[in-house]
Amino acid sequence: MKASAFRFWNILHVGLSAILRNKLRSSLTMLGIVIGVACVIAMVAVGSGASKSIQATITSLGSNFIMIFPGASTQSGARIFTGQSNLTVEDAIAIRTECPAVAYVSAGVRTGGQIVAGETNWGSTIYGVDVDWPFIRAWNVERGAFFSESEVRAASKVAVLGGTVVENLFPGHDPIGQVIRIRNVPFRVIGVLERKGGNMMGQDQDDQVIVPYTTAMKRLSGTPRLNLIYASAVSDAAVQDALQQIDALLRQRHRIPPGGDADFMMRSQEEIAAGAAETSRTLSLLLGSVAAISLLVGGIGIMNIMLVSVTERTREIGIRMAIGAKGRHVLLQFLLEAMILSASGGALGILLGIGASRLVTRLAGWPVAVSPEAVALAFGFAAFIGIFFGFYPARKASRLDPIDALRYE
Amino acid sequence: MSVPVIELRELVKIYRMGEVEVRALDGLDLTIERGEYVAIMGASGSGKSTLMNIVGCLDRPSSGTFHLDGIDASTLDRDGRAEIRNAKIGFVFQSFNLLPRTSALENIELPMLYGNDGRGRPARNALALEALQRVGLEGRGRHYPSQLSGGQQQRVAIARAIVNDPAIILADEPTGNLDSKTSEEIMAVFQALNDEGKTVIVITHEADISAHAKRIVQMRDGKIVEDHVIAQARLGDPARAREAQA
Numbered sequence: 001m002k003a004s005a006f007r008f009w010n011i012l013h014v015g016l017s018a019i020l021r022n023k024l025r026s027s028l029t030m031l032g033i034v035i036g037v038a039c040v041i042a043m044v045a046v047g048s049g050a051s052k053s054i055q056a057t058i059t060s061l062g063s064n065f066i067m068i069f070p071g072a073s074t075q076s077g078a079r080i081f082t083g084q085s086n087l088t089v090e091d092a093i094a095i096r097t098e099c100p101a102v103a104y105v106s107a108g109v110r111t112g113g114q115i116v117a118g119e120t121n122w123g124s125t126i127y128g129v130d131v132d133w134p135f136i137r138a139w140n141v142e143r144g145a146f147f148s149e150s151e152v153r154a155a156s157k158v159a160v161l162g163g164t165v166v167e168n169l170f171p172g173h174d175p176i177g178q179v180i181r182i183r184n185v186p187f188r189v190i191g192v193l194e195r196k197g198g199n200m201m202g203q204d205q206d207d208q209v210i211v212p213y214t215t216a217m218k219r220l221s222g223t224p225r226l227n228l229i230y231a232s233a234v235s236d237a238a239v240q241d242a243l244q245q246i247d248a249l250l251r252q253r254h255r256i257p258p259g260g261d262a263d264f265m266m267r268s269q270e271e272i273a274a275g276a277a278e279t280s281r282t283l284s285l286l287l288g289s290v291a292a293i294s295l296l297v298g299g300i301g302i303m304n305i306m307l308v309s310v311t312e313r314t315r316e317i318g319i320r321m322a323i324g325a326k327g328r329h330v331l332l333q334f335l336l337e338a339m340i341l342s343a344s345g346g347a348l349g350i351l352l353g354i355g356a357s358r359l360v361t362r363l364a365g366w367p368v369a370v371s372p373e374a375v376a377l378a379f380g381f382a383a384f385i386g387i388f389f390g391f392y393p394a395r396k397a398s399r400l401d402p403i404d405a406l407r408y409e
Numbered sequence: 410m411s412v413p414v415i416e417l418r419e420l421v422k423i424y425r426m427g428e429v430e431v432r433a434l435d436g437l438d439l440t441i442e443r444g445e446y447v448a449i450m451g452a453s454g455s456g457k458s459t460l461m462n463i464v465g466c467l468d469r470p471s472s473g474t475f476h477l478d479g480i481d482a483s484t485l486d487r488d489g490r491a492e493i494r495n496a497k498i499g500f501v502f503q504s505f506n507l508l509p510r511t512s513a514l515e516n517i518e519l520p521m522l523y524g525n526d527g528r529g530r531p532a533r534n535a536l537a538l539e540a541l542q543r544v545g546l547e548g549r550g551r552h553y554p555s556q557l558s559g560g561q562q563q564r565v566a567i568a569r570a571i572v573n574d575p576a577i578i579l580a581d582e583p584t585g586n587l588d589s590k591t592s593e594e595i596m597a598v599f600q601a602l603n604d605e606g607k608t609v610i611v612i613t614h615e616a617d618i619s620a621h622a623k624r625i626v627q628m629r630d631g632k633i634v635e636d637h638v639i640a641q642a643r644l645g646d647p648a649r650a651r652e653a654q655a
Contacts, residue, residue: 010522021510319506322467323569324495324523326488403467406506 011329015336018313029305030345032298033382037349038356039294040378041370043287045357049368051280056367057197058273064103064233065136065269066242068095068250070225071262085225086263089213091253092130092229098249101233101242106130108228109216115209116181117169124165126182126209128216129230136232144176144191147212155214159187163195163206180209185219187211197365239268295378298345299385306338306393317397318405331398338390339383346382350375412479414576414608415441415464420473422459422631433459434470435631441577441610446603448619449612451628458581460628461612465498465579466490478576495523499570501580505562507554513565514550517541520573540568544598560591567598577608584618596621 019026070085089107096105109128114121131149134140147158159180166175175189187209196205217224233242243266250256250264310317317330325333354370361368422434433456441447451457462468463475466482467490475483478497485493499520500506507516517537521528528536541550544564554562563583570578580599584592600621603609611622619625620639627635 007523007527014522017511017515315506316508319508320519320523321491322465322494322500322506323520324491326491326523328488329523403462406467406502 007329008332011333012336015333015340018333018337019340025305025309026341029302029341030348032301033295033342033345033385034298034349034352036291036295036298037346037378037382038352039349040288040291040381041350041353041374042356042360043291044284044374045353045368045370046360046366047280047284047287048371049357049361049366050283051277052369053366054276054280055273058269058276064236064239064242065138066102066231066233066239066246067267068229068231068246069265069267070227071265085223085227086254087226087229088224089226091250092226094249094253095229095231095246099231099242099245101238101245102231103234104132104136104230104232106133106136106230107213107226108133108230109213109221110227111216111221113183113220115165115169117175117178120169122165122168124162124207124209126211126216126220128211128213128220130213133210133230136230139196140194141191142194143174144189146191146210152212152214155212155218157185157187157215157219158190158211160191160193160210161189162193162208162210164204165207165209166192182209182211183220187215239270243268291378295381295385298382299342299389302338302342302386303389303393306334306390307396309337310334310393310397313397314400314405314408317400318402318408321400321402322406327398330400331394334394334397335387335390338394339386342382342386342390343379346379349382350379353378411443413440413476414443414445414478415439415610416474416476417464418474420460420463420475421471422456422463422468423471432631434463434473436473437631437633439626439633439636441608443576443608444603444606446599446609446621446623447611447626448622448624449610449626449628450614450616450619452614455628456631457612457614457628459631461579461581464577464610465500466493491523492525495520496525496573497576499567499573499575499578501563501566501570501578501583503582503585505554505559505566505586507562507565507569509554512551512553513541513546513557513568514538516554516565517569517572519569524573536572537568540572541565543571543602544568558591559587560594563587563591563595564598567595567602571602571607577610578602580609580611582613583611584613584615592618 068087070087092105092107095102106129111126111128112123113126114123131147131152134146141160144160146160147156151158159182161169161175169175169180170178175192178189179186180189181187193206193210211220213226231242231246233239246266247262251258251262254263256262320330353375357368357370360366417437417439420434420437421432424431424433435456437456437460449457449460459468463470464477466477466485469485469490470483473483474481477493480493482490482493494500508519514534514537517540518533521533521536538547538550541547544567546561546564546568549557549561554565557565567578578599583599584595587595596618599609599611603623609622611618613619622639624636624638626633
């Protein structure tokens with residue numbers, strides 16, 4: 001027993017020196033596994049990073065968040081999307097007063113426009129909202145203040161800027177108290193929003209200007225219709241209740257018969273979250289399968305080179321057998337060689353994968369997370385591939401007839 | 410009398426090539442005692458390679474018995490033969506058969522890697538160095554085969570053959586790839602090993618190589634046609650003289 005354990009180390013040594021004797025071939029063999037493992041680790045890291053980023057974005061939308069959009073309306077039996085909104089300020093007020101499951105409501109007007117500050121200008125999206133908007137979106141004002149109830153009532157020309165807008169219009173100085181012009185209407189900057197980064201569609205959420213909805217309707221959009229209504233439920237558990245109450249109320253207000261198609265659409269954060277989770281799961285699956293295929297190809301590469309190596313080293317095998325190597329010693333040697341190659345390829349791949357993930361973090365700004373599970377899995381799989389694809393060539397080597405092998409040129 | 414190191418009885422080896430049966434060995438008897446220096450001669454096709462494969466435990470006879478150092482080797486399986494080769498036989502080949510890109514010392518250590526002795530690295534190294542010394546190549550241990558001349562490579566191969574202290578040294582055309590001067594040097598190494606008491610079997614078709622041996626066995630058509638002891642080679646040596654009379 002002692003002798004066989006001893007022989008194992010000898011054979012391990014033999015395998016190692018065989019690998020070191022042929023550095024180019026060994027590195028080429030490893031390359032497939034290196035790339036495969038690096039792929040798995042980087043892909044999983046990017047995938048989980050992306051889904052974390054999506055999760056963060058969803059949380060940043062605000063808890064219990066519900067959005068109501070104008071939808072298609074049915075006229076004379078035909079479903080028509082007129083582009084004309086059918087949501088009104090009165091709808092928003094009614095939701096606030098009549099839906100007990102709803103905590104906050106804000107009318108929403110969306111318009112675009114060029115914003116001018118002194119010499120510089122910047123195209124951005126302008127949102128007209130109500131005072132409750134920061135609570136619904138869980139979005140704090142970083143500097144200055146949000147507008148007040150009286151400023152909304154008076155349709156004051158005040159604005160709260162997103163971080164990106166500040167960066168472009170007031171690089172390096174404080175925008176509070178400055179005047180910006182939106183479509184030639186002067187607005188006084190009273191606050192700056194905290195940064196939230198991109199949303200799950202990749203849009204920059206900080207590229208926006210918030211003004212009172214009354215001002216937006218009167219000065220900018222010129223229509224009494226709303227583009228959307230923001231609302232939030234009193235609690236997580238109340239979101240479904242809130243959706244039902246809003247649905248019932250708006251149907252009643254819009255005179256839609258029971259069973260008829262609503263002329264509005266509602267989106268809750270839950271639905272958005274579910275959709276996003278599904279998206280990121282699909283993404284992870286896709287990336288994972290790409291990575292798995294590259295590992296498989298790497299494994300076939302190992303088998304390929306090992307087979308060539310067995311043929312090329314037929315004479316060596318013959319010599320070893322002539323001086324007393326048994327079939328299983330040769331088998332073990334080649335198997336160990338394959339395993340050492342794939343394991344060290346795996347180790348290199350882990351380093352490369354972590355490096356690649358870091359690079360993605362730096363370039364894409366995603367919170368890429370290298371998970372220990374992915375590392376362990378990729379490494380284990382690489383070792384397994386070494387055994388699996390190394391076995392056939394190794395067995396082929398071990399079954400050679402020493403006489404033929406010695407005569408092989 | 411002690412057990413002969415090689416004892417072949419009624420040895421037959423038949424190769425089948427499709428319909429044709431080739432009797433490579435046809436009822437061969439041969440006994441080789443410990444300490445002998447035997448040259449096995451014959452033209453190609455005489456069966457000497459087949460004989461070497463069987464004596465070298467690389468192949469099994471179709472029928473007949475083969476005892477090597479008292480062990481019945483004719484019925485051993487692959488692993489059994491591998492063990493015998495490792496412990497009892499030192500091969501020297503025409504084309505040296507050293508592992509390329511492997512130092513002389515590592516080549517010599519090779520048989521010990523597969524043995525049952527479980528020798529540690531320092532012990533292996535010491536034995537390999539000693540073997541290298543015996544073939545007169547001290548100081549060349551770190552050289553690769555490609556850095557050595559043909560004669561030196563063959564010396565390394567001989568060192569590898571003797572490192573496990575085998576019962577027989579089996580050399581197949583050991584000088585076939587060497588010039589005549591180097592051949593003489595190699596044959597001198599075999600001579601020296603035989604003088605130390607090693608059993609040496611050389612397979613060759615060159616008469617001047619076989620002239621170094623103390624006994625010449627001629628083969629033809631799978632049979633031994635001539636087997637004679639060369640007396641004059643042993644003059645002045647009592648041990649050899651004794652064998653010559655035997």
